[in-house]
Amino acid sequence: MSPTLLGGFPGGDVTARDDRPIDPREISSWDGTEALERLDRWAERWPARALEELPSARGAEATVLGDTHGDWPTVEWLAAQFLEGPRSTARWIALGDFVDRTPPSLPQGSLRNAMYLLSLKAAYPDRVTLLRGNHETQRRIPAGMASVADEARELWGVAPVAERVQDLFDRLPLAARTESGAYLAHAGFPMARSGDWRAELAAESERVLLEVVWNDVEGSPACGQRGIEQEPIRASNLETFLARSDCRVFLRGHDPDIAGQFRFDRRLLTVHSTRVFERAGLTLARLPLDGAVARLSASSLLRLPFPPLPTRRS
Numbered sequence: 001m002s003p004t005l006l007g008g009f010p011g012g013d014v015t016a017r018d019d020r021p022i023d024p025r026e027i028s029s030w031d032g033t034e035a036l037e038r039l040d041r042w043a044e045r046w047p048a049r050a051l052e053e054l055p056s057a058r059g060a061e062a063t064v065l066g067d068t069h070g071d072w073p074t075v076e077w078l079a080a081q082f083l084e085g086p087r088s089t090a091r092w093i094a095l096g097d098f099v100d101r102t103p104p105s106l107p108q109g110s111l112r113n114a115m116y117l118l119s120l121k122a123a124y125p126d127r128v129t130l131l132r133g134n135h136e137t138q139r140r141i142p143a144g145m146a147s148v149a150d151e152a153r154e155l156w157g158v159a160p161v162a163e164r165v166q167d168l169f170d171r172l173p174l175a176a177r178t179e180s181g182a183y184l185a186h187a188g189f190p191m192a193r194s195g196d197w198r199a200e201l202a203a204e205s206e207r208v209l210l211e212v213v214w215n216d217v218e219g220s221p222a223c224g225q226r227g228i229e230q231e232p233i234r235a236s237n238l239e240t241f242l243a244r245s246d247c248r249v250f251l252r253g254h255d256p257d258i259a260g261q262f263r264f265d266r267r268l269l270t271v272h273s274t275r276v277f278e279r280a281g282l283t284l285a286r287l288p289l290d291g292a293v294a295r296l297s298a299s300s301l302l303r304l305p306f307p308p309l310p311t312r313r314s
């Protein structure tokens, strides 16, 4: 269904209220049924696909967020500036890991962050891209946490909200590619040296999932520490993949230890956008959607202070 046909899907009208992003504070005033109805309506607004191809747009840029891990106040603050506010760019791309590892000061942070981000995607279907991280692919490869299920149980008792949130995660792309020559994913890329990389993504084999949402960069402290045996990202396999995909640069999240660092002759940048790993700082990337990106540059990276946590109880 076309995302422009709001209100045109079966199941009733979309009210004006549903067209706006939710306030992540308000979900504790919902009951489980309202949460499910929201999720059902949002799900109708975008197609499921493994790869999102972002067209060229004259003068346009994308803002790229790294892992947010339940830190909805930071996401809300970033949305107020970079999606809806004075520093808005044409596109917003979040690189996955929206849930789990929530700071204790943010009750139900995973659920609030997930519902808020999904509502942003529903409100701005042509501007917001949410990619799956390893914490959004837990039905296939467990990450050892189930925060959304625990939090939904806390709020609403036994309710199928967590399953429905996961259903929406399953619809999200694993990767994005811009016509300007950037490949974006949570962690890595298909490592095969030949063949149709788009078809490999679409098939979502366990091997490709591990490569795309779990891989690490050679030389990072995290490399080899996740209990998964696979060839890490190196200059040589990155060069092979960029040639296969007709891209020049790769933007990823997943690894706070190398957040804000360029690797491999400025062809790779890792960003991280959650106070859960405060030591890593708040980093975003800016990416031109116009012309051809040859290399990343200093202006590709934004380092920001974390916003204050909300003071009123939520």
Ligand SMILES: [Mn+2]
Pocket (backbone or CB within 6 Å): 067, 097, 133, 134, 135, 186, 213, 253, 254, 255
């Ligand atoms: Mn991750």
